[in-house]
Amino acid sequence: MAPLTWYLGLSALLFTIGAVGVFIKRNAITIFLCIELMLNAVNLALVSLSSFFGDIGGQLFVFIVMTVAAAEAAVGLAIIISIYRNRESLNVDEVDNLKL
């Protein structure tokens, strides 16, 4: 059985990869994919803690995180579609109407 630290380390690495992706990518859909990666990293931490401590609460929380991720994907992709209709581009640097 792999120790708890390995699971949490994998979770931390995946979260960092997702965070770096959000910073360096310029395509709105790719940034969204990286956010999903970060959500999955947190899910892994929750499931591993839940299993190692024998408490079902963590896995229920993962279940709810997954439904929230589905809702977020539906609304986020709708926003991306409407941005693309208005601008013909998905580059987040070009969507700067709120910039002072």
Place this chain on the structure above:
Amino acid sequence: MRGETILFVVFAVLALVTALNVLVQRNPLYSALSLIGTLASLSAVYMTLRAQFIAAVQIVVYAGAIMVLFVFVIMLLNVPKDQPQVEKQKGLRYLAIPFAGLLIAETFTVLQRLPARSMPPLPASGGDQAVGTTWSIGTALFTDYLLPFEVTSVLILMAVVGAMVLARREND
């Protein structure tokens, strides 16, 4: 017991490689396909944690439903590759690397202080009602956690209505 460790290492490496591939690919479609690989590997990692239900839901909901939504939108929009003509704040991107190192260093500093802990053994009566089975999740979900479950269903309803309103064309 050794078999679980080997499985964990194999699928952890697979998850990390496919996650890095999400960043390396310039075409969003390849990034999405690579992320499906990460999600499937994580499902295998959940199996080594004896979380069978979450592993199945990970495949069905994440790798199935959510990623299909992503791939569908990518194909609908015919997204150009991630090679922007205008690139503002080019220097800021290189700041991401030191900050990523900082983030990793912080988390591993915390992990070093974690006390060693091993997984609880399966109950003597068999694994039918152990933590992570469908029985345990269903029982807890519809008794102690009923309110979060209902609130989540309302949230899903709001997301469906919101997505329809946002993606609708303006001229009708």
